[in-house]
Amino acid sequence: MMRQSHGVGESPLSTPSRQLADFVANFRFEDLPEHARERTRAIFLDAIGCALAGHEGDETGQIEPVATALGGPGNSTVIGGASLSLVGATLLNGYLITAVTACDVHRATLCHIAPEVVPPALAIAEQRDRSGRDLLRALALGFEVTTRLGLGMHYSAFRARGWHSPGVIGPFGGAGAPPLRSCSSMPSDSCWRSAWRAANPLARSRPSVITAVLALVQRQDLRPEQVARVKVGLSEAVYKMHGEIGWEGKFRALLSTRYVVAVVLADGQCWLDQFTPERIADPALDAFARDRVIVQVDPAVKGTGAVVEITDREGSNYVERRSVPRGDSADPLSRAEVEAKFRLAARGRLTETTIDQVIDRTIHLEEVARVSELTQLLRAPTGVLV
The missing domain is CATH 1.10.4100.10 (2-methylcitrate dehydratase PrpD)
Known part of the structure; x- marks a missing residue:
């Protein structure tokens, strides 16, 4: 070497x-x-x-x-x-x-x-x-x-x-x-x-998403029933790996941006309890991930960063940008x-x-x-x- x-x-x-x-x-x-x-x-x-x-x-x-x-x-x-x-x-x-x-x-x-x-x-x-x-x-x-x-x-x-x-x-x-x-x-x-x-128990390309969602949930006291839409912006490289992956089973759920956003928004935390077979199979969680989470490439996002925008049912928008996740040396x-x-x-x-x-x-x-x-x-x- x-x-x-x-x-x-x-x-x-x-x-x-x-x-x-x-x-x-x-x-x-x-x-x-x-x-x-x-x-x-x-x-x-x-x-x-x-x-x-x-x-x-x-x-x-x-x-x-x-x-x-x-x-x-x-x-x-x-x-x-x-x-x-x-x-x-x-x-x-x-x-x-x-x-x-x-x-x-x-x-x-x-x-x-x-x-x-x-x-x-x-x-x-x-x-x-x-x-x-x-x-x-x-x-x-x-x-x-x-x-x-x-x-x-x-x-x-x-x-x-x-x-x-x-x-x-x-x-x-x-x-x-x-x-x-x-x-x-x-x-x-x-x-x-x-x-x-x-x-959190996730590979390094999704913790920025978790950090952003948790920040918005805690700051705005948001619950899933209040949310009309969640838009997640990722770098092109991370999007290709995790942007549209499904959540059939624990392994894929850990890799799925849609599922991670939905479960963190619902539970207000991210640990192993959020990836049990029972939690993954929850119909309400599944529907939220499919219908209300949008994942897309954001040219302004670099590396493993993320931008999360939550729109509530009254039309208000809340945005959190993260260049690094919580736990990073920065x-x-x-x-x-x-x-x-x-x-x-x-x-x-x-x-x-x-x-x-x-x-x-x-x-x-x-x-x-x-x-x-x-x-x-x-x-x-x-x-x-x-």
Whole structure:
């Protein structure tokens, strides 16, 4: 990915690969700026929440037997589950974090960084009985390695050839995290600071629509029965992917702009409850999506932005434009919002007391003496199945 020809007599010590390896090997916790520590803790808590919600993923039941077969039983924690072998838990946790598409995205490289970095770092830290401080450093390093590699390649050409960045650059971040030993300094402007945490379980091309609809609903106190029409403007690229897709089943509903607009307007929120078979089949919701939601290309909308115009039955128009969704690095979730998302994701998988304890230990991760204190909390209570 990072091209460098070696001339006669050129030392391999100067190659980008060696420089990156030295950076990882020599990195100290003290080199990690406070803003990077805070960002790492937030991404980590969000990843745990996404993994807990991931047990509701449609394919989770198929991945779990594969993870079990890889290494059999073991003592490594499955987030929201029991325990598996080191490799099995790492695989399953990686899938769980991204199973309902609610995890982070590094915008510049369209790469999820948590699913590849958090599972191996957590598993190794637990196995080696390391501290929360060690884990925090490992996570930050993994995020940094992943995004540095992504920014160092010609991403537009990479994407144009059909490559998917998480599977290509993510493993390097995963490998960069687990050394967990006393390890040049983290830049004051870390590469992964532009990673954003999704507020909703949707891929990154529709959250701007959700953000806009929610803003109008909350500002104008709108209900479906008051609405005559909703017009949604998307960029041409996003329209081609999601403008007119139907909503037959959960997977397509998550991709459908029409359905997403209708259900968010009706329910005033967007989480997994809005994509159950019963909700998707609701006749009133179906009729609203078909008859009152118009999706079109808006030349003024760029990238994954959106413009939403709601016309009520009295003829009044309300417009909201979003260049980025809530959760983007340009409009980040607050700590309170990240915690609220975590509570929603953990609902039904962990007890309320345990949820409070996980939040507290994650916020104060560098003060946790042993990572196993946290992972024990993350295992599902007896009787809760993966």
